[in-house]
Amino acid sequence: MAVERTLVIVKPDAVKKNAVGDIVRILQENDLKLLAIKMVHLTKEQAKKFYIVHKERPFYDELTDFMSSGPCVPMVLEGENAIARVREIIGATDPAKAAEGTIRKKYGTDVGRNAVHASDSPESAAYEIPFFFNQLEIHDQY
Numbered sequence: 001m002a003v004e005r006t007l008v009i010v011k012p013d014a015v016k017k018n019a020v021g022d023i024v025r026i027l028q029e030n031d032l033k034l035l036a037i038k039m040v041h042l043t044k045e046q047a048k049k050f051y052i053v054h055k056e057r058p059f060y061d062e063l064t065d066f067m068s069s070g071p072c073v074p075m076v077l078e079g080e081n082a083i084a085r086v087r088e089i090i091g092a093t094d095p096a097k098a099a100e101g102t103i104r105k106k107y108g109t110d111v112g113r114n115a116v117h118a119s120d121s122p123e124s125a126a127y128e129i130p131f132f133f134n135q136l137e138i139h140d141q142y
């Protein structure tokens with residue numbers, strides 16, 4: 001198995017619930033190393049660019065409205081098989097269907113306001129990480 005990097009975002013709903021610290025704790029306790037983190041308030045245009053792969057989906061406008069409705073907290077995590085493992089830790093897209101113990105089960109409200117985003121493939125991680133972070137902001141030497 002390979003060491004991978006993945007992008008996680010604590011979405012605006014979970015930031016408002018003061019869940020940032022708990023979400024970072026859960027991820028770090030699962031042997032994921034935190035390489036970068038910041039708080040940003042995306043514009044609608046930036047949210048549309050981030051989620052460009054969903055531009056034909058019926059929820060694109062709702063999703064990008066939500067993601068630009070308040071600050072969010074993107075972060076880069078590294079670990080063995082990180083992309084698939086983080087997807088398991090966060091749980092199903094719809095919090096009502098997410099397994100017990102997952103982040104979306106704990107903090108999600110509905111399929112739109114589902115607390116967190118995580119890269120779903122190496123290709124999406126390769127687009128999403130540099131969307132938020134430049135090389136100087138990613139720290140693996142500690």
Ligand code: IDP
Nearest residue numbers: 059062063092093111112113114116117118120
């Ligand atoms: P994922 O985040 O679990 O990868 P995707 O299907 O890639 O799920 O959808 C991206 C995001 O779009 C979801 O996390 C969610 O916030 C939003 N979304 C997905 N389906 C719906 C929907 O039916 N209504 C509103 N928002 C949705």
